[in-house]
Amino acid sequence: MTATESLEKQFDETIARNDRIEPRDWMPEKYRKTLIRQVAQHAHSEIIGMQPEGNWITRAPSLRRKAILLAKVQDEAGHGLYLYSACETLGVSRRELTELLIEGQQKYSSIFNYPTLSYADVGTIGWLVDGAAICNQVPLCRTSYGPYGRSMIRICKEESFHQRQGFELLATMMRGTDEQRAMVQESVDRFWWPALMMFGPPDADSPNTEQSMAWGIKRDTNDELRQKFVDMTVPQAEALGVTLPDPSLVWNEERGHHDFGQPDWDEFMRVVKGGGPCNAQRIAHRRHAHEDGAWVREAATAFAAKGASA
Amino acid sequence: MSEVPEMVQDDWPLYEIFVRGKRGLNHVHVGSLHAADDEMALRHARDVYTRRNEGVSIWAVRSDAIAASSPDEKDPLFAPANDKVYRHPTFYSIPDDVPHM
Numbered sequence: 001m002t003a004t005e006s007l008e009k010q011f012d013e014t015i016a017r018n019d020r021i022e023p024r025d026w027m028p029e030k031y032r033k034t035l036i037r038q039v040a041q042h043a044h045s046e047i048i049g050m051q052p053e054g055n056w057i058t059r060a061p062s063l064r065r066k067a068i069l070l071a072k073v074q075d076e077a078g079h080g081l082y083l084y085s086a087c088e089t090l091g092v093s094r095r096e097l098t099e100l101l102i103e104g105q106q107k108y109s110s111i112f113n114y115p116t117l118s119y120a121d122v123g124t125i126g127w128l129v130d131g132a133a134i135c136n137q138v139p140l141c142r143t144s145y146g147p148y149g150r151s152m153i154r155i156c157k158e159e160s161f162h163q164r165q166g167f168e169l170l171a172t173m174m175r176g177t178d179e180q181r182a183m184v185q186e187s188v189d190r191f192w193w194p195a196l197m198m199f200g201p202p203d204a205d206s207p208n209t210e211q212s213m214a215w216g217i218k219r220d221t222n223d224e225l226r227q228k229f230v231d232m233t234v235p236q237a238e239a240l241g242v243t244l245p246d247p248s249l250v251w252n253e254e255r256g257h258h259d260f261g262q263p264d265w266d267e268f269m270r271v272v273k274g275g276g277p278c279n280a281q282r283i284a285h286r287r288h289a290h291e292d293g294a295w296v297r298e299a300a301t302a303f304a305a306k307g308a309s310a
Numbered sequence: 311m312s313e314v315p316e317m318v319q320d321d322w323p324l325y326e327i328f329v330r331g332k333r334g335l336n337h338v339h340v341g342s343l344h345a346a347d348d349e350m351a352l353r354h355a356r357d358v359y360t361r362r363n364e365g366v367s368i369w370a371v372r373s374d375a376i377a378a379s380s381p382d383e384k385d386p387l388f389a390p391a392n393d394k395v396y397r398h399p400t401f402y403s404i405p406d407d408v409p410h411m
């Protein structure tokens with residue numbers, strides 16, 4: 001057996017035992033690349049995801065809602081940092097990743113390319129978007145790469161607040177005026193399909209899923225997670241008193257699951273490729289924030305150098 | 311100990327962050343972050359890793375100051391422990407009816 005073969009065997013055995021791979025372990029180059037792509041994309045989503053909701057911080061309807069929204073958006077910044085920190089253990093730097101993002105060479109979740117048109121959207125994002133994120137993230141706590149799984153555990157602990165504040169916001173509006181109820185319904189109508197797209201294309205069109213599951217990076221397929229999300233969300237929608245905008249959504253006694261329609265996958269591909277309503281705006285904003293912060297990074301470096309030589 | 315290979319270069323050094331969850335517990339590694347100096351590392355660690363009272367004390371240690379036992383988590387350093395089974399209580403058989411042992 002060559003040295004590489006023996007390393008590969010050790011790696012395969014670790015995966016087969018359901019043990020975690022740690023940063024200093026040998027790993028196949030494709031495993032490393034796949035993880036960098038997935039964790040970076042996840043980190044970028046947390047960071048870009050601050051923008052749609054951040055849009056409403058200065059116009060929150062009360063001090064209470066403003067404090068909640070600030071805390072939530074700050075959490076998302078934290079999630080991005082946990083994930084960049086995990087990604088760096090694979091041998092890339094946060095600086096490189098940030099540059100790849102603003103050059104458009106790495107992706108983030110397509111959901112954040114949709115605009116937030118009313119304050120009800122803050123509630124809908126918490127309920128549906130963070131709800132979908134939870135569905136995705138809970139199984140990732142058991143992912144095969146140690147630092148990624150540990151980041152996911154921290155993140156999942158914090159996501160529950162995000163979803164609950166969103167649901168509570170919508171429930172409050174549903175107890176308000178007809179106009180407020182209409183705002184909630186309109187918001188849910190806009191976000192339902194993009195939320196279903198968050199789980200990625202159908203399994204038949206997701207060529208990387210099989211390898212990612214074999215490596216224990218992913219634990220469930222896109223369609224399994226989407227089904228789980230729909231089943232979880234239907235009773236919540238009933239409790240809220242909103243209608244989910246899918247005429248084919250119906251309980252299937254035989255399967256023990258809901259049947260539901262497919263999102264417009266052409267729209268999904270268009271948004272992923274940059275053609276969504278806010279793609280350009282999101283990246284431009286991220287680029288400005290990065291460039292406008294350059295002097296702060298330089299000043300802190302200079303200050304630290306001065307302290308070190310004093 | 312350090313989780314990041316040397317090839318990672320960034321303007322600000324990398325720090326590993328350890329948090330004591332509450333009195334009576336050890337500091338535990340929670341992740342890493344970049345900071346210009348020690349003071350900034352502690353401030354950022356507070357914001358990133360303890361937004362919900364997760365800690366009563368933080369250590370920030372420059373990653374390049376940590377000595378690691380080996381590049382591989384499976385270290386021959388720990389192998390000698392494997393053949394000293396007599397260090398574990400289960401090595402000794404005691405009759406079931408002997409109490410409090």
Ligand SMILES: [Fe+2]
Nearest residue numbers: 046075076079
């Ligand atoms: Fe998040």
Ligand SMILES: [Fe+2]
Nearest residue numbers: 076130159162
């Ligand atoms: Fe969240």
